[in-house]
Amino acid sequence: MKTEPRNDTDAGSSESRATPPGSSALRARRQSTPLVLLLSWLVPGYGFMVNGHVKRGVYFFVILELTFLVGAFLYGSVLLPEFRPSREGFNLVTILTFFTQIFNGGLGIISLLPEIFGRGAAILPYNEANQWADLGSFFLLVSGGMNYFVIVNTYDHFLRNGLHDKHGAARRREARP
Amino acid sequence: MIGYAYVGSLFFLTFVVCTVYSLAREVNVTSLRLARETGRRAAQLLGLLAALAVVVYFLSKI
Secondary structure, three states, X not given: OOOOOOOOOOOOOHHHOOOOOOOHHHHHHHXXXXXXXXXXXHOOOHHHHHOOOHHHHHHHXXXXXXXXXXXXXXXXXXXXXXXXXXOOOOOHHHHHHHHHHHHHOHHXXXXXHHHHHOHHHOOOOOOXXXXXXXXXXXXXXXXXXXXXXXXXXXXXXXXXXXXXXXXXXXXXXXXXX | OHXXXXXXXXXXXXXXXXXXXXXXXXXXXXXXXXXXXXHHHHHHHHHHHHHHHHHHHHHHHO
């Protein structure tokens, strides 16, 4: 039976067809699943890069970090919510927004710095009262949510069942009765 | 001015969401099919948002 050739955006490269010793896919096998997921959180697209989909990982990194930075320069920032229900500012929506925005990883932490250490620690634009801040926060929300989605897909495609390579998902499908 | 920025953001964020979704979900596909899937999803999402905007507009008139 003729099988359809498996293709990819990085399909032209020899790296996508074989995993020679010392390749990124083999390096990923040496890293534990929680470590790959943690690094995928800090650097969007890392999980794809380390599993042989370098181009795709770079696309994720560029798209998500660009979205974050557009939001940051529109004065959007990750704001620390009120977690105590007895306090006046307690709001479930702001808590959910915070958890989604913090999925931006490294840049999310940088954006959170002035909330913890004061305005002096601000590296990115920080002014929550600015008229553009709501729109900027929405950009952060979208990039954080999409990074969460990328992390979940990294686990789904490469890390589940200990298959740390780019064809893991395809192999699992073939193995099913 | 800010209203135009919101409309522009709608298109930009739709592009981001659909591109990331297609790139993450469909690992072993050609670039052309990926672009087609992204376009199809973006059109669907924009259509849905436009329908929601119409509903919200008429609800605001009640």
